[in-house]
Every structure is written in structure tokens, then in C-alpha cells.
Amino acid sequence: MHRLAGLITICAAFCAFFVGPAAAQQGRGDIFTVSGVRVDQSAPDAAQARVQALATAQRLAFERLARRLTSAEDQARLSIPRPELASLDLLVRGVDVEEERRSGTRYLGRFAVRFDPNGVRTALQAAGFRVLENRGAPVLVVPQPASADPATPTTQWRQAWEQGGYAGELLPVALAPASATADWPALQPIAAASGAQSVIVVTARQTGAALVADLVEFSAAGAPASRGQVSAAVQGGDSGLPDAYRRLAEAANARLQTQWKTGLSLQASQRTRLTVSALYRDMAEWTRLKQGLEAAAQTTISDIRIEAIAREGALVTFAHSGSVEELAQALGRFNLSLAQSDQGPVLRAVGR
Numbered sequence: 001m002h003r004l005a006g007l008i009t010i011c012a013a014f015c016a017f018f019v020g021p022a023a024a025q026q027g028r029g030d031i032f033t034v035s036g037v038r039v040d041q042s043a044p045d046a047a048q049a050r051v052q053a054l055a056t057a058q059r060l061a062f063e064r065l066a067r068r069l070t071s072a073e074d075q076a077r078l079s080i081p082r083p084e085l086a087s088l089d090l091l092v093r094g095v096d097v098e099e100e101r102r103s104g105t106r107y108l109g110r111f112a113v114r115f116d117p118n119g120v121r122t123a124l125q126a127a128g129f130r131v132l133e134n135r136g137a138p139v140l141v142v143p144q145p146a147s148a149d150p151a152t153p154t155t156q157w158r159q160a161w162e163q164g165g166y167a168g169e170l171l172p173v174a175l176a177p178a179s180a181t182a183d184w185p186a187l188q189p190i191a192a193a194s195g196a197q198s199v200i201v202v203t204a205r206q207t208g209a210a211l212v213a214d215l216v217e218f219s220a221a222g223a224p225a226s227r228g229q230v231s232a233a234v235q236g237g238d239s240g241l242p243d244a245y246r247r248l249a250e251a252a253n254a255r256l257q258t259q260w261k262t263g264l265s266l267q268a269s270q271r272t273r274l275t276v277s278a279l280y281r282d283m284a285e286w287t288r289l290k291q292g293l294e295a296a297a298q299t300t301i302s303d304i305r306i307e308a309i310a311r312e313g314a315l316v317t318f319a320h321s322g323s324v325e326e327l328a329q330a331l332g333r334f335n336l337s338l339a340q341s342d343q344g345p346v347l348r349a350v351g352r
Helices: 002-019 021-028 046-068 072-077 085-091 117-126 154-162 184-194 237-269 283-296 324-332
Strands: 033-042 092-102 106-115 139-145 173-175 198-207 210-218 225-233 272-279 302-310 313-320 336-341 344-349
Touching: 033 046, 033 092, 046 085, 046 092, 046 106, 046 117, 072 237, 085 092, 085 117, 106 117, 139 154, 139 184, 139 237, 154 173, 154 237, 184 198, 198 237, 210 237, 225 237, 283 324, 283 336, 283 344, 324 336
Parallel strands: 139 173, 139 198, 272 344
Antiparallel strands: 033 106, 092 106, 198 210, 210 225, 272 313, 302 313, 336 344
């Protein structure tokens, strides 16, 4: 009886981890919460304008979430669902006001909209989309102006990133300090502190009636590498610059997300499933093993499943890319040891 109770306890600990792998990533922003949603609504009076603005914010947030969780390939061949207001209300768990201004007939607001994950998954899958939820390590973004001229509106460009809500993306965006420069030795410790594996310097400049941004990746691998260019039209002259910078940041983020998801799809098509014996002597060792798997699930392995379980070990399968030797080396960064035995691959936690 005591042995059965122990097995149930261990099984519960395993299942609590594997059923919800996204929980380990909430510190980087919940992917089902869309923040930085801006609405400018006019109506006969301020109360009506606010009600309409909230409805518009929910619609815009759902569209943005749908694009966040689906691939560019699916978006090209399928239409993003547009739920009726009553159906949309059922998908929304809450709306937080991040910023608001109002007059007699106008309401301007910035919102964070929280969605029900199961409802969103169902809506997207019913429309034929494959829902993507695996997240990458953060990317550190360094927004810079092309000119050191004091008249260059650096604040508007930086605020576009600060208020865009990009920390909740599948490829989470971490923002570098305002003092950061396009210099890898100076950027490396900042990237390490934020958990970022790459740094993108996004340099904006105004060219006629448009804003243009160049994306350049910095890393220890060598010379800076171009990640492309995006642009946004300036509508309304200087008065339209803040909005143009926001749209420029949206375009730059969309480019980074698309590039990352394209790489993710390629990796998924090349991934191999591996079955390992995860061994542990007690719950303390299992805790270390679990922590290592939680960390590795963000970048190295995916689709973890328990096939069988016992008091001192479990049969676990997961997907990975590359050779088993490369996988063992990668898992070592997460304090996990993968070694071959007569019974096949064995996974253990290492360190104290």
C-alpha cells in the first residue's frame, strides 16, 4: 500500500510538469495575453466610446494572438477566424487598461487582453490552423536611431518597443537598456543576464515620408549579420511619427517572429523521437531532473511524454534534432547526463 502511494505521488509530480510545459515560461510573458493593444474610438459620448473601444481591443487582440500562434504558411492559405462579439466574450478572461485618455466623444486606450487558452486553441484548430506554443529563448532587442543628432526622436522609437507587448511572443523580446550600444563585448553580459541567445540591433531612420529599420544580429560567432529591413509610412507628418514608429516596431517584431517560426518548422520536420530511461534515487534527485527538463524543453527538446513510471525511474520520450552525441552535449548545459547503457539511453541529473 505504501509503495502504491509512493508511485501515485511520483506520477503526480511527473504529470504536473508535463501537462503544462508553458508554466515554466510565464516569467517571459504569457503567450495567451496580448498587451500593447491600442484603440482610438469616437462615439456620441465618452461612455459609448469606451464600450466600443473595449470591444475593438478584444477583436484586435484576438487577431494578433491568432497570428502569434500560427505559422506564416497557414496564414497564407487560411483566413484568421473573426468570432462574433458574443463568441469573443467567451474567449476573453479579462481586459486590463494599461493607459487611457478621454474627451467628450473620444476614447484612446492601450489594453492587455487575457484569453482562455483552450477556447483559443479550439477556435484556431476548427479553422484549420496548427497551433504553435513552443517558445524560444528570448532575443535581446537594441532599438537605436541612425543619427546621433539630438533632434532624432529616440524616445518614440524606444517607447514603441517598451509598450508593444512583445515579451509575450513565441520568441520573447527582451529590451536592452537605453544606454546599450551596437558593440558585442558590451552587449554580451546584457544578453546573458536576460537569458537571450541572440541580440538584434534595430536601427531606425526617416527617409522622406517613411521610416526604415535595419535589423542586424550580433553574436560571438563572428561579424554582425543582416536580418533584413522593414518600413512604415509616416501618415500625417510629424504628428504621425509616434504611430509610424509603433507600426515599424510591429513590422520588425513580425519579421523576427516569422523567421524564428520558419526555423522552428524546419527543425520540427527534422526532429527525431528518442526514448530514454530517466533514473533517480529520490524526490530530491527527481526535482533536479525535472528542473533540467523544464529548461531544456524551452530550446533543446520538445513534445515530452511519459510512457511508463516506477519508484526509481520513468520511461520518457521526447523529440530532438541532430545526433544523440550533440543532444547529450546540449543537455549537459542543463545539468543532465545522457549516456548509453546495455538497456539503451539513460538520463540522470548531475550536480547538487
